[in-house]
Amino acid sequence: MKQADLHTHTRASDGTCEPAENVRLAAEAGLAAVAITDHDTVAGISAALEAAAGRNIEVIPGVEISSAANGQDIHVLGYFIPFDDEAFQEKLRGLRETRHERNKLMIARLRELGIPITLESVYRRKKGEDKNIGRPHIAEELVELGVVGSIDEAFAKYLGREGAAYVNPPRITPQEAITLIKEAGGAAVLAHPGLYDDDDLVQELIAFGLDGIEVWHPDNDAAERERYRTWAEQHGLVMTGGSDFHGWRGEEPFHAMLGTHTAPVSAVERLREIAAMRKR
Template sequence: MLKQADLHTHTKASDGTCEPAENVRLAKEAGLAALAITDHDTVAGVAEAMEAGAKLGVEIIPGVEVSSVGNGQDIHVLGYFVPYEDQAFQERLVSLRETRHQRNQLLIARLQELGIAITLENVYRRKQGTDKNIGRPHIAEELIELGVVATMEEAFDKYLGKGGAAYVNPPRITPQEAITLIQEAGGVAVLAHPGLYDDDELVRELIAFGLDGIEVNHPDNDELQKLRYSKWADEHGLVMTGGSDFHGWRGEEPFHAMLGSHTASLEVVERLRELAQQRRG
């Protein structure tokens, strides 16, 4: 079997449940040659993963998943080979996390208006440390604990997801600004899980704007979507990536999909690396 890479995974640095080193161990167990750490709006988990990767013989691709809003919904842009140790880049991400905190406050307020006894303090106690990168899955966990919903899926369907009773979207950077942020830092910008957005016009707009790649092999893209995005990527010379979007476990189940279940070839990793090197001159 050809060596593969999982190019989309999350850790405790954002809304995953595993330490970065645990993701690396799982990658090694799955027989992967490479793994990307792509936490939401932070690179805080990359250094630990790099260290673990060096010990276990798994290449770690420093990444990030940048949150933006386009046409009224969350649009995520993956950045690969980003300068995770660069202070200026880290400061740009801080402002994105502040917007995430603002959204959490608005979500909690909406849930309280709906008569749910949830507090920001109780949600935020789920994360330790000063860099509390809290997201909607943490709010969903609190709703499960309160007995308001039974599952993560129900929490998103009823309250937190697009169309949910408490859904809010404060002003954020646009997907175009997210692409620019990543590329100006010397990274490679790839549109995450386009099948989730139900907005192929926006996908085409972002391709025309200058995307470097599309995440084709993702658990939330159906087979027809994979074919369509592969065709567009071929037409425009874009990189086709793949990843599980692993967030650890919610109860007994892996959240999104198990690490290593959706992958890309090492040729894809090389293309991403070359693009990043070209961008940095």
């Protein structure tokens, strides 16, 4: 059965690969489709579509919307979104501004802890006006400064939910993220629910109106996958899957290698149908 990796990132957000590289890796893995789902931006989609021309692979335009609930980040994936629509892009710009404010607060806290990190040193990592910077870029700077030995250590000690520099300023709710995607004509899927350790919230979002749930993800263990599969079947949700590929951190792929966590193409068709109905 043909498969699709429905969760990948590029340099448009916090991945290390150009969009064309994601397309190449997906084609080499024998996938039927790959989704470009950068954080709060659609800047990598056009280049991915161009790279797919002449290849036997579909690029699915997507986005991963940042929201917050119960003191932690909650991510909602949007598929078949209107990536070339200016009104939709304007809403995403507002989300990126919130991310920028969070970066400033986090870096300020790191400096309070005696770490000689600056906003300028982190933001030099991205070129252009649309500097979609996130925690992985701050983590890279901490590694370069010698404060930590790895990206994982940076998140464990400083940037993760229990980290000394973690901050989470007001963001849209996951319900608002779902609504944003659906009103734009896309299909809304809860990303990596296993990361949240909050099944009550997952059930609440299902009841609110999710179209799907990410069952196959490197951070969902076997018991979680089975639980989400059961809930999807009970509520008629699309079961999706993706590697959450962000390129490489050193020699290792992060979160997982593109193509190692996937969903059948039947999931793509269901997402396409949902989005098409909303655009009528």
